[in-house]
Amino acid sequence: MAKRGISILKGIEAQTVTTLLNKAYADEWLAYYQYFIESKVVKGIMKDAAITELTQHAADELRHATLISGRIIQLGGTPLLSPKDWFTHTNCGYEAPEDADVLSILKQSIKGEQCAISIYNGILDITREKDVITYDMVSTILADEVEHEEDLQALYDDIHEFIAEIKKNIQ
Numbered sequence: 779m780a781k782r783g784i785s786i787l788k789g790i791e792a793q794t795v796t797t798l799l800n801k802a803y804a805d806e807w808l809a810y811y812q813y814f815i816e817s818k819v820v821k822g823i824m825k826d827a828a829i830t831e832l833t834q835h836a837a838d839e840l841r842h843a844t845l846i847s848g849r850i851i852q853l854g855g856t857p858l859l860s861p862k863d864w865f866t867h868t869n870c871g872y873e874a875p876e877d878a879d880v881l882s883i884l885k886q887s888i889k890g891e892q893c894a895i896s897i898y899n900g901i902l903d904i905t906r907e908k909d910v911i912t913y914d915m916v917s918t919i920l921a922d923e924v925e926h927e928e929d930l931q932a933l934y935d936d937i938h939e940f941i942a943e944i945k946k947n948i949q
């Protein structure tokens with residue numbers, strides 16, 4: 779445990795931060811797997827564009843899990859050791875892509891990103907001026923989640939519009 783590194787926290791316990799980070803860590807792994815499996819099972823119109831996006835997001839969520847685990851260790855904590863713990867610690871849960879239709883999958887993923895944005899925004903409020911390292915890391919992650927939501931929404935809107943266009947032309 780890095781004592782001096784921990785001593786720069788101001789008015790917040792390291793354990794409070796690691797508890798929050800472990801919950802986010804669980805979310806990231808579940809988000810990683812959700813994107814991973816969605817990219818494998820997705821079906822329907824413009825699915826190639828969706829696969830590219832989902833695969834990129836999976837890589838980003840895994841990178842977030844890596845960042846968060848590093849910070850938990852710096853703070854003297856232990857990242858969740860078992861996948862079973864992901865389900866007991868998650869904030870945003872896990873939604874299996876039972877409906878593989880591209881629009882359903884995108885909708886489900888947008889909901890997940892919106893949850894992640896709220897959670898990280900909350901961690902920023904708690905760590906602001908108290909734990910600058912966690913604050914900076916979470917700001918970077920939050921920027922990715924905001925971009926994820928935007929990318930998915932833009933793709934959802936494109937596909938939706940394309941379908942409407944086709945329907946109009948065959949009437």
Ligand SMILES: [Fe+2]
Pocket residue numbers: 806809838839842894919923
């Ligand atoms: Fe993430």
Ligand SMILES: [Fe+2]
Pocket residue numbers: 809835839891894922923926
């Ligand atoms: Fe994300």
